[in-house]
Amino acid sequence: MKPVRSLARVMLSGIFVVSGARNLRNPERLVQAAEPVTGKVAPLIQNVHPRIPTDTVSLIRANAATQLVGGLMFATGRFTRPAALVLAATLIPTTAAGHAFWNNDDPAARNNNQIHFLKNLGLLGGLLLAAADTEGKPGLRWRAGHRIDHSRRSVKRAVRTARREAKIAVRSAATARRMPG
Template sequence: MKPVRSLARVMLSGIFVVSGARNFQHPHRLVPAAKPVTDRVTPLIQQVAPQLPTDTETLIRANAAVQFTAGLMLATGKFTRPAALVLAGTLVPTTAAGHPFWSNDDQATRNNNQVHFLKNLGLFGGLLLAAADTEGRPGLRWRAGHRIGHSRRSVGRAVRTARREARIAVRSAAAARRLPG
């Protein structure tokens, strides 16, 4: 199953690596579409981290750099689960800015944006699957539950052993009192 996972990750990450590199080099072509989204996000960014730049072109470059880096991480199999989650997070503003089919009046543009919106929704689903994929190894939830069960069994064994040793000690003490001496 490993080759299939590896190939699927490379295929899934390809769009992020290529578009991330392209958008980092040429962010100005995306500014008109991204401006409505960045204008809504800017106050939140200024509130959380006032030192960060909030101009649209810089935000596009930051998103592109994150997509490029996380895409490479996903493709190479390094930190795949966090990389997939980060890519899913970057896909939300990208999709909202790039494919707002709900606001198009022209039917052809609306249909085109709707197709791309649904494509990105499919990518989002694939990234969620990649983020949840433990590669056949137990996940954190199973490991925690297994560890708790193991601990309970260990405590139970320790309690039974302590009871048995206490009974032996009581019998030994009683036998010692009965001995003449």
């Protein structure tokens, strides 16, 4: 199954690597579409840290760089689950800014944006599946529960052993007292 996962990761990450590189080089072409979203996000970012640049071009570049790096990490199998989550997070503002079909009056533009919106929704679903995929290995929750169960069994065994040895010691002491010395 590993080759299938590897191929699927490369295929899924391709759009992020290509569009991330393209948008990093030329963010100006997206400014008009992105401004409604960045206008809402910028005050939130300023509240978190006032030194972070919140102009539209900087936010587009940050999103693009994140998609490029996240896409490369995902494609190469490095930190795939966190990379998938990061890519999913970058897809939300990208989709809201670039494919707001509900704002289109032109039926052709509305249809085109609706198709791209649904495509991005499918990508988001694939990324969420990839983020949940443990590649056949037990997840952290299972491993923690398994470790706890193993520890409980070990403690129970130790208690049984201690009781058994205490009984043996009591019998030995009783036998030693009864024996004439």
